[in-house]
Amino acid sequence: MNTTESAHGQPLLAARGLYKAYGSTPALRGASAQLRAGEIVAVTGPSGSGKSSLLHCMAGMVRPDHGQVMYGDEHLAHASEDRLSELRRTQFAVVFQFGQLIPELTAVDNVSLPLILGGTDRRTAHGQAHSWLERFGVLDRAEARPGELSGGQEQRVALARALVTGPRIVFADEPTGALDSLAGEQVMTELTAAARELGAAVLLVTHDATIAAYADREIRLTDGRTGALEVSA
């Protein structure tokens, strides 16, 4: 598949020359990456190479020390906290390895929450949450709390919560990292199918080549840098 920028127009999200250090520890040292609308891109590399830091900067969760993150024509590194929260509520969604669901809330309440925070009434939000729980095969766990779910069920509820708002970009940081390989592949199959149906782009951090193979393209990080190894899958 041809994934050149000219074939697909302007990138939806573009990071250029990112630098980020935590105290004296450099995490990013000149990383660049692009995500086009509807594209699934894996960020790979060894432990400590800066994968999560790149995702956090591109999602507007962490401000880089230097460099640009452009969402369309908007500079995310300079956006206000209010604007970043709005983007996270309406256009960006995140899925992590674990610990992302609110333990006191049932599965359906966890999935409904982003809609309710965006002003949707509770009944409508619950209806949409139930549809997404059904889509991911966990409708029968709607009234369970996260502590009562298996790892695979918990990730499916997290996917439902990420997708319920119809985001343009899903940021997924080792979304299958806490699952065995079969459950991990099932969750990836469901995530990529749902993202493609919605036309959502996915930025997927993984150290696992089997999981990276679900992406259209791979960006490889080494010591906080992206090199010439950006390849088409």
Ligand SMILES: Nc1ncnc2c1ncn2[C@@H]1O[C@H](COP(=O)(O)OP(=O)(O)OP(=O)(O)O)[C@@H](O)[C@H]1O
């Ligand atoms: N909040 C933080 N405080 C201090 N150091 C950090 C922080 N986040 C990341 N680092 C350091 O920055 C470097 C890059 O970390 P990062 O988590 O981005 O890499 P990674 O490739 O995602 O690693 P892993 O695969 O192990 O999760 C590492 O040396 C890490 O220890």
